[in-house]
Amino acid sequence: MRRTHHARRVFVALAAFVALPAILAALSTQGGPLPAPLPIFPPDNWWNTDISTAPVDRASASYISFVGATKGLHPDFGGDVTPGGAQGYGFPYAVVDGTVTRRVVQFQYGDESDGVDHTTGASVPFYPIPDEAIAQAHWIESGEPGNVDLRSSSDRHLLIVDRTNRYLYELYNVFYDGSQWQAGSGAFFDMNTNGRRPDGWTSADAAGLAILPGLVRYDEAFGTAEIQHAFRVTVRATNGYVYPASHRAGSTSGALPMGARLRLKASRDLSGFTPEAQRIFRAMKRYGLIVADNGSDMYISGTYDTRWDNGVLNPAFGALKASDFEVVTLGYQPSSAVPSAPTSLRIVN
16 A cells, blocks of 8 residues: 555656646746737727727828828738748737746836836836747747847837736847847836826837737637727838827828828728638728838738738738728827817827
């Protein structure tokens, strides 16, 4: 009997030992399920605002002309550049447990970043960056591991969701130098609230907005429910910013401001598209696109996910042109949310 009990104890110990790596690995997952409720942020957040009846801006036609009326949309997301390779299309994101160690990040723009003591300028332990992101591929935008320095050629965003507390951390232009993390800028968002960046502050995105809530995600496109948020879009040049953006990154006359919203016209027929494309495009009619960064015109941001089929996505998105869109009133907010002094409706140059 003693040998039987001893064998059982050994088996239990071995089982616990074998299970330990799996438990540890579960603390951080690449592209894991996002914590409910969804969509990200409260229902009245700017990413989740229904703009289907918002008035059209009086300069809408001019803005569309600046972009180029025949410019087609492009899905700036997908899977691996080459099968099994490190490089990927779109934004990966990490989902971590609330116990993941907070790391210090040294910033280029520390005065507009979170995780910094702004009295002294010193960075503090703040960002729950998974250790896997140092040497493993697909945790950071463009795909290569964090210890590969590509800051001069890629934006290298790192998006992290703390599923325990429903916190979102986003970093721009990251690099692990062998002893610590470096980044251009970083931002924290409590997903339970509608915290907007201070006017003049950037985030990990040029407009000062969060990135993750504006991404096209595979689980939504191929789900059964309607997508209930706007999407992130880039244009080649911008001019100041309007609500909900907080930061400018250009002053090109005639260009859209950061934070501007484009809406797919209600009259655009979607019947010829696949069900998942229709679901994405219906969201563009109801929630629109928010200008969040300078880049290629009409590039729509989405997640890195090897299940995406760019052979289907590219022609579907390309069939929609800039002329299929209209610009809603700059700085639009539902009437219940408009402040008594509408100072956020200006373009800040």
